Amino acid sequence: MTPPAPKTRIQKRNRERILEAALEVFSTHGFRGATLDQIAQAAGLSKPNVLYYFSSKDAIHVALLGGLMETWLAPLRALDPAGDPVEELVSYVLLKLDMARNFPRESRLFANEIVQGAPRIEDQIKGPLRTLVDEKAGLIAEWAQSGRIADVNPHHLIFSIWATTQHYADFDAQVQGILGPSKGRHFEDAAAFLTAFYRRALSPD
Amino acid sequence: MTPPAPKTRIQKRNRERILEAALEVFSTHGFRGATLDQIAQAAGLSKPNVLYYFSSKDAIHVALLGGLMETWLAPLRALDPAGDPVEELVSYVLLKLDMARNFPRESRLFANEIVQGAPRIEDQIKGPLRTLVDEKAGLIAEWAQSGRIADVNPHHLIFSIWATTQHYADFDAQVQGILGPSKGRHFEDAAAFLTAFYRRALSPD
DNA sequence: GAAATATTTGACCTGATGGTCAAAGGGACG
DNA sequence: CGTCCCTTTGACCATCAGGTCAAATATTTC
Numbered sequence: 457m458t459p460p461a462p463k464t465r466i467q468k469r470n471r472e473r474i475l476e477a478a479l480e481v482f483s484t485h486g487f488r489g490a491t492l493d494q495i496a497q498a499a500g501l502s503k504p505n506v507l508y509y510f511s512s513k514d515a516i517h518v519a520l521l522g523g524l525m526e527t528w529l530a531p532l533r534a535l536d537p538a539g540d541p542v543e544e545l546v547s548y549v550l551l552k553l554d555m556a557r558n559f560p561r562e563s564r565l566f567a568n569e570i571v572q573g574a575p576r577i578e579d580q581i582k583g584p585l586r587t588l589v590d591e592k593a594g595l596i597a598e599w600a601q602s603g604r605i606a607d608v609n610p611h612h613l614i615f616s617i618w619a620t621t622q623h624y625a626d627f628d629a630q631v632q633g634i635l636g637p638s639k640g641r642h643f644e645d646a647a648a649f650l651t652a653f654y655r656r657a658l659s660p661d
Numbered sequence: 662m663t664p665p666a667p668k669t670r671i672q673k674r675n676r677e678r679i680l681e682a683a684l685e686v687f688s689t690h691g692f693r694g695a696t697l698d699q700i701a702q703a704a705g706l707s708k709p710n711v712l713y714y715f716s717s718k719d720a721i722h723v724a725l726l727g728g729l730m731e732t733w734l735a736p737l738r739a740l741d742p743a744g745d746p747v748e749e750l751v752s753y754v755l756l757k758l759d760m761a762r763n764f765p766r767e768s769r770l771f772a773n774e775i776v777q778g779a780p781r782i783e784d785q786i787k788g789p790l791r792t793l794v795d796e797k798a799g800l801i802a803e804w805a806q807s808g809r810i811a812d813v814n815p816h817h818l819i820f821s822i823w824a825t826t827q828h829y830a831d832f833d834a835q836v837q838g839i840l841g842p843s844k845g846r847h848f849e850d851a852a853a854f855l856t857a858f859y860r861r862a863l864s865p866d
Numbered sequence: 867g868a869a870a871t872a873t874t875t876g877a878c879c880t881g882a883t884g885g886t887c888a889a890a891g892g893g894a895c896g
Numbered sequence: 897c898g899t900c901c902c903t904t905t906g907a908c909c910a911t912c913a914g915g916t917c918a919a920a921t922a923t924t925t926c
Contacts (some may be wrong), residue, residue, distance in 0.1 A: 607857075620825060
């Protein structure tokens with residue numbers, strides 16, 4: 457479907473341009489709402505030229521999601537069994553919030569996909585993502601059982617962290633509609649709120 | 662744009678059918694991803710007949726969102742200054758979670774809209790929603806200042822409640838991909854988790 | 867029960883959109 | 897400097913989708 461390895465310099469450059477443009481367009485309008493013309497224009501290429509590098513609109517989307525999944529999981533992977541449990545989890549919250557701040561398009565890309573039933577990444581969710589989450593949930597469960605953090609349902613704790621952090625990327629329009637526009641202050645306030653909140657909720661008695 | 666008041670019985674019935682069908686289709690595929698044919702078929706009407714009741718696809722979407730906004734805000738409006746602060750907030754969390762459980766399509770409809778920048782409900786967000794949120798944030802701020810709940814940023818507390826509860830409707834595909842399918846157990850687990858979590862995080866020292 | 871009004875629909879129109887193709891342009895290498 | 901292969905594109909095609917319309921069919925009203 458998609459050529460496995462870019463060969464020439466030009467191929468590498470143009471494939472990257474296309475993926476960058478597609479990220480912009482897909483994350484803003486969703487898969488169905490995005491058009492090849494928009495992507496081509498954003499990439500500075502003609503539509504047939506885009507289709508020279510990717511066999512279809514669908515292939516672009518798949519390549520994007522696939523290439524981004526690992527980046528998206530990295531912060532969770534970094535959860536360290538050797539660290540202080542509460543601080544590890546708080547760090548995870550802040551890392552995810554940073555990602556929402558610095559990579560909102562990536563966050564929205566996934567949000568668009570998942571809201572509509574994740575038809576194109578079902579396998580990735582039920583495979584690698586689930587495996588990683590289960591592993592880290594096990595770690596959190598140990599922390600809880602040994603009394604090093606409060607007794608919480610690990611999976612739902614992870615969901616809450618995803619929800620509260622990605623919210624600032626995915627629903628930015630709502631946040632800014634309610635709080636007014638800002639150049640990052642909302643993220644700083646959110647960081648302060650979430651840090652205090654999770655520390656309180658997770659610290660053992 | 663849209664006839665203000667349905668007159669005949671048939672009009673009322675068919676307009677309702679169309680809105681029900683549109684809720685189903687829009688919430689699953691997003692505005693751009695939904696087609697009039699899909700809506701017409703789901704409503705059991707022909708496409709021209711659908712357009713006899715609503716002047717355009719856009720008009721259907723606007724009517725839907727407008728009609729649902731008040732329902733969506735009701736739980737927040739119910740936050741009672743006279744109640745016990747922590748329990749009022751926990752009740753709000755559970756009410757919102759119930760809505761995510763019982764009205765997932767409505768939740769996804771808004772999610773789809775907001776993720777893509779809320780182009781069609783910007784006014785509703787900056788108007789009625791913002792007003793209500795500011796009012797209730799004031800109430801929460803008083804509770805915090807008088808030491809009846811922990812000291813938290815009220816707006817971000819509200820965002821966290823929206824995020825953690827709507828997550829189970831909006832990102833259901835992900836939740837079920839990770840936890841496996843369920844007939845509601847996830848919601849029960851989430852209710853237990855969120856209750857304990859918010860009670861812990863909000864209870865004054 | 868006939869006239870007036872409301873509802874329904876098949877056929878059609880138009881623009882948008884994903885995708886194709888043959889031909890032209892450009893660069894690397896002998 | 898000519899050949900070969902990679903890259904680019906203008907022109908085109910087919911399908912889909914939102915929307916229109918006039919004619920047909922119910923329904924209401926008098």
